[in-house]
Amino acid sequence: MTPTLLRTAAELHARVRAGRRAVVMTMGALHEGHATLIRTARRLAGPDGEVVVTVFVNPLQFGRGEDLDRYPRTLDADLKIAEEAGADAVFAPAVDEVYPGGEPQVRISAGPMGERLEGASRPGHFDGVLTVVAKLLHLTRPDVALYGQKDAQQLALIRRMVRDLNFGIEIVGVPTVREDDGLALSSRNRYLSAPERRTALALSAALFAGRDRHAAQEALRARAREVPATHARAEALSALGESRAAADAHAVAQAAPGGAGAVLAAARLVLDEAARLDPPLELDYLALVDPSDFTEIGDREDGFTGEAVLAVAARVGTTRLIDNLPLTFGTLGAAL
Ligand SMILES: Nc1ncnc2c1ncn2[C@@H]1O[C@H](COP(=O)(O)OP(=O)(O)OP(=O)(O)O)[C@@H](O)[C@H]1O
Ligand SMILES: CC(C)(CO)[C@@H](O)C(=O)[O-]
Numbered sequence: 001m002t003p004t005l006l007r008t009a010a011e012l013h014a015r016v017r018a019g020r021r022a023v024v025m026t027m028g029a030l031h032e033g034h035a036t037l038i039r040t041a042r043r044l045a046g047p048d049g050e051v052v053v054t055v056f057v058n059p060l061q062f063g064r065g066e067d068l069d070r071y072p073r074t075l076d077a078d079l080k081i082a083e084e085a086g087a088d089a090v091f092a093p094a095v096d097e098v099y100p101g102g103e104p105q106v107r108i109s110a111g112p113m114g115e116r117l118e119g120a121s122r123p124g125h126f127d128g129v130l131t132v133v134a135k136l137l138h139l140t141r142p143d144v145a146l147y148g149q150k151d152a153q154q155l156a157l158i159r160r161m162v163r164d165l166n167f168g169i170e171i172v173g174v175p176t177v178r179e180d181d182g183l184a185l186s187s188r189n190r191y192l193s194a195p196e197r198r199t200a201l202a203l204s205a206a207l208f209a210g211r212d213r214h215a216a217q218e219a220l221r222a223r224a225r226e227v228p229a230t231h232a233r234a235e236a237l238s239a240l241g242e243s244r245a246a247a248d249a250h251a252v253a254q255a256a257p258g259g260a261g262a263v264l265a266a267a268r269l270v271l272d273e274a275a276r277l278d279p280p281l282e283l284d285y286l287a288l289v290d291p292s293d294f295t296e297i298g299d300r301e302d303g304f305t306g307e308a309v310l311a312v313a314a315r316v317g318t319t320r321l322i323d324n325l326p327l328t329f330g331t332l333g334a335a336l
């Protein structure tokens with residue numbers, strides 16, 4: 001069924017709530033990534049609940065010289081995608097409806113986490129994001145709200161805001177949806193020409209190179225833990241086994257370089273190559289960060305263990321893209 005289109009806060013509030021409400025916030029120009037969020041929301045809301053999708057290009061989160069004016073606005077197509085994915089209502093307010101008195105004087109401050117990575121490149125961006133997210137949460141009053149892992153720093157900040165300011169709403173993160181060749185789906189991909197898209201593939205390719213390096217390291221770490229046990233077993237068996245196990249231990253020790261620095265180096269190699277393509281990739285940042293506060297762990301000692309996010313941002317032509325992958329350091333070895 002075509003979702004009900006709601007244009008005003010009054011229309012939204014007049015709507016009779018049906019069970020558990022799940023909200024997906026977007027800036028429109030919907031694609032399969034958004035559809036996945038909406039389908040997940042449908043599941044979480046349940047058959048008696050409802051899914052509300054918001055479509056609003058928020059001027060507050062765009063810096064001067066960014067793409068606010070050219071950002072794609074495709075409401076008819078968005079309604080169709082929202083319908084197919086199972087939305088009950090689409091809230092698509094005008095700017096005046098969200099900010100009736102002009103830009104708000106009182107805003108949410110994203111704090112130090114909002115000044116790193118994306119926040120360093122786009123000053124004020126996360127204050128604008130959190131301010132509109134807070135407003136949209138108050139307007140839509142969901143039980144649960146869903147956000148994509150593709151915007152990992154945004155997701156972490158929304159979780160933080162909801163916790164720090166007691167919003168009492170469940171926040172659910174949804175893994176990044178990609179094209180078959182790896183490119184993360186993004187509304188801004190439609191700005192890319194064919195040659196630019198080829199260059200843009202380097203973002204995901206770099207992350208995959210980092211992930212592969214990480215997987216190889218983790219396997220070596222696990223092997224290194226296993227070797228003493230192998231050694232003990234071998235010792236009990238025969239002198240020949242013992243010397244084999246010792247050789248194995250030596251080989252693992254030699255082969256286990258690494259940690260965070262090696263993961264970053266593997267990813268950087270791909271980005272460096274892409275910088276020589278035509279059109280070139282212009283790197284903004286590549287960083288390995290702690291997902292709880294987005295501080296860099298790239299420069300910490302090689303023995304880092306725990307959750308991390310490998311994040312990248314780059315420009316191709318006039319289009320700025322971001323991508324990231326979650327990585328876990330050390331648990332494979334720890335589990336053995
Ligand atoms: N490829 C994707 N996979 C999963 N979630 C996504 C993906 N792309 C966007 N989202 C999520 O959809 C929500 C709305 O995002 P938004 O409308 O800004 O789309 P976008 O494709 O990220 O656009 P942009 O190109 O402006 O970054 C956010 O929670 C975002 O993280
Ligand atoms: C969360 C959001 C809808 C706020 O404008 C936006 O930042 C987005 O689409 O990711």
Ligand code: BAL
Binds near residue numbers: 061151
């Ligand atoms: N998807 C994040 C919104 C923005 O880039 O402004």
